[in-house]
Amino acid sequence: MVSRRKRFTREFKIETVKLVTDGDNSVTQIAKDLGIHPNTLYKWVRQYSDKPEEAFPGTGHLTSEAEMIRQLKRENERLKMERDILKKAMAIFSKDQK
Secondary structure, eight states: OOOOOOOOOHHHHHHHHHHHHHSSSOHHHHHHHHTOOHHHHHHHHHHHHHOGGGSOOOTTOOOHHHHHHHHHHHHHHHHHHHHHHHHHHHHHHHHHTO
C-alpha cells in the first residue's frame, strides 16, 4: 500500500506557526496534537520567520525572486533570437553590396 503525503493549506501552516510562536505549548506537543512530525513544524517555523510574506507559496507558485529569474531568462532568450536574426540580415545585405 502506498502512503500519500499530507498536504496542508497555507492558512493552516501560518496558524500552526502562530501557535508555536505565541502559545505556551512546546513544538513537540503541538505537533503531536495536530498529527504533524515535529521536524516538519520546525521547518515551517523557519520558513515563516525567514520571509513571512513569501512563506508557503503553494504548488505551482513561485517566490518573487524565482519569478523574476524566470522572466529574465525568457527575455534573454528573446534577445538572443533577435540578435541572431540581425546577424543573418547583416550577412545577407553585406553580400549584396559587393
